[in-house]
Amino acid sequence: MNVLVINAGSSSLKYQLLNPETGDLLAKGLCERIGIDGKFTYKPQIAGKEKLDAVDVAMPTHNEAIKTVLDALVDPKNGVIGSMKEIDAVGHRVVHGGERFARSVVINDEVMKAIEDCNPLAPLHNPANIIGIKACQALMPGVSMVAVFDTAFHQTMPPVAYMYALPYEYYEQDKVRRYGFHGTSHKYVSQRAAAMLDTPIEKLKIISCHLGNGSSVTAVDGGKSVDTSMGFTPLAGVLMGTRSGDLDAGIIQYLMERRGYTIEEMLNILNKKSGVQGISGISSDFRDLENAFKDGIERAGLAVDMFNYGVKKLIGAYAAAMGGVDVIIFTAGVGENSASQRMAIASGLEFMGVKMDPEANKVRGKETVISAPDSKVKVLLIPTNEELMIALDTMNLVK
Numbered sequence: 461m462n463v464l465v466i467n468a469g470s471s472s473l474k475y476q477l478l479n480p481e482t483g484d485l486l487a488k489g490l491c492e493r494i495g496i497d498g499k500f501t502y503k504p505q506i507a508g509k510e511k512l513d514a515v516d517v518a519m520p521t522h523n524e525a526i527k528t529v530l531d532a533l534v535d536p537k538n539g540v541i542g543s544m545k546e547i548d549a550v551g552h553r554v555v556h557g558g559e560r561f562a563r564s565v566v567i568n569d570e571v572m573k574a575i576e577d578c579n580p581l582a583p584l585h586n587p588a589n590i591i592g593i594k595a596c597q598a599l600m601p602g603v604s605m606v607a608v609f610d611t612a613f614h615q616t617m618p619p620v621a622y623m624y625a626l627p628y629e630y631y632e633q634d635k636v637r638r639y640g641f642h643g644t645s646h647k648y649v650s651q652r653a654a655a656m657l658d659t660p661i662e663k664l665k666i667i668s669c670h671l672g673n674g675s676s677v678t679a680v681d682g683g684k685s686v687d688t689s690m691g692f693t694p695l696a697g698v699l700m701g702t703r704s705g706d707l708d709a710g711i712i713q714y715l716m717e718r719r720g721y722t723i724e725e726m727l728n729i730l731n732k733k734s735g736v737q738g739i740s741g742i743s744s745d746f747r748d749l750e751n752a753f754k755d756g757i758e759r760a761g762l763a764v765d766m767f768n769y770g771v772k773k774l775i776g777a778y779a780a781a782m783g784g785v786d787v788i789i790f791t792a793g794v795g796e797n798s799a800s801q802r803m804a805i806a807s808g809l810e811f812m813g814v815k816m817d818p819e820a821n822k823v824r825g826k827e828t829v830i831s832a833p834d835s836k837v838k839v840l841l842i843p844t845n846e847e848l849m850i851a852l853d854t855m856n857l858v859k
C-alpha cells in the first residue's frame with residue numbers, strides 16, 4: 461500500500477510517498493513559493509532515478525503544486541510508481557483539531573466543515589491545510605483522504621492539565637485551553653519506545669522531549685498524553701529557537717507601554733525574535749550557538765543553558781505529575797543530534813534513577829538506548845517520523 465503524505469503551508473507544501481506496511485519511503489520533496497513563482501524539489505529514493513532541486517515550475521495555486529508532485533511521481537523516466545492508481549490514500553497533516561478531533565479521521569464534507577470551524581484557533585495554519593486537502597480532492601477524485609491532527613494525541617489530557625486559571629467562560633465560550641502540539645511526533649516516538657523496550661505501552665510512564673526549532677515536552681502515561689508543555693498556541697512551554705516559551709503576561713503590557721509596541725509587534729517579538737535567538741543575539745540554530753560559545757560568546761552559552769534547564773525542569777514536573785517515569789525520549793533536530801545537550805539535560809537527574817551511558821550517548825539519529833544498563837529510567841534516542849505516523853494512521857483508517 462502507498463500513502464501520499466501532504467503537509468501544506470500557505471506558500472509551501474511538503475510531500476512524501478511511502479509504504480506504511482514496510483516503512484519504505486519512495487519519494488519526498490517540497491513545493492515552495494506557491495502563489496509567487498514556484499520552486500519544486502523532488503527526491504526519489506530509488507536507485508537510478510534523478511532528483512530535482514528547487515527547479516522553476518509555475519505554481520499560481522496549490523492545485524498546480526499538487527499536479528507537479530503527481531506528475532513527478534508517475535514520470536516515465538524518474539517516477540517511482542507506474543500510475544496514479546498506485547496511490548491508495550492521502551494523509552494530510554492538519555495543525556488544529558480543537559476539542560472535536562481526538563484521533564485521525566477519514567475526510568468527508570462534515571469533517572471539512574469541522575476543520576474549518578477550528579480555523580480561528582490556528583489562523584495561519586489550518587486554512588493552508590484545508591487548501592491542500594481541496595487541491596488533492598480536485599486532482600485525485602475517489603482517493604480516500606485522512607486528516608491527522610497535531611493536537612489530537614493530547615486530547616486525553618485531564619482538565620487539571622489543560623485548563624488555564626482564567627474565568628471559566630473563556631474556556632466554555634472561547635475555547636481557551638491548553639491544546640498542545642507535535643502530537644503526531646510524541647505519539648510516534650512513544651510507540652517506538654514501547655517496541656524498543658518490548659513492553660506494552662500501557663505499562664510505561666514516558667516523558668517525550670521533542671527538541672527542535674520548535675520544542676515541546678509531553679508526559680505519556682500508559683500510551684496517553686496526560687500533560688504537555690505547549691499550550692493554546694505553540695508559543696508556550698520551553699523557550700525555543702525564536703519563541704519565548706512561557707513568560708509572565710505582565711511583561712507584555714510593561715514592554716508595550718515603555719516601547720510603544722502594538723500587540724502585533726509584541727507578538728512578533730515573542731514568536732520570531734525571542735528564545736535562544738533573542739538571548740544569544742546570534743542565531744536560533746543550536747549548532748551556531750555551540751560554535752559561538754566555543755569562540756567565547758557567553759550569551760550563546762547562556763541561551764543553550766537556559767534551554768537545557770527548561771527541559772530538565774519539565775522532566776521533573778512530569779515525573780511528579782505521573783508519580784514516576786520509566787522512559788525519557790529525546791527526538792527532533794536537537795534531541796537526535798546534540799549529545800552534549802542530551803547529557804546536560806539528563807545530568808543531575810540521578811536522584812530519580814537516570815544514569816546516562818556517555819559512550820552510547822555519542823550516537824546521532826539512530827534508535828538507541830543511551831542510558832547505562834543499570835539505569836532505572838531508560839533514556840532513548842528515537843528519530844521522529846511524523847510522515848510515517850501519518851501514513852500508518854491513514855492506512856489503519858482506510859483499510
Ligand code: ADP
Pocket residue numbers: 671672673674675701744745746747792793794797798
Ligand atoms: P523543526 O522544528 O523546524 O522541525 P528540527 O527538528 O529539524 O526543527 O530541528 C532543527 C534544529 O535542530 C536546528 O535549529 C538545530 O539547532 C538543531 N540541530 C540540528 N543538528 C544539530 C546538532 N548536531 N547539534 C545541535 N543542534 C542541532
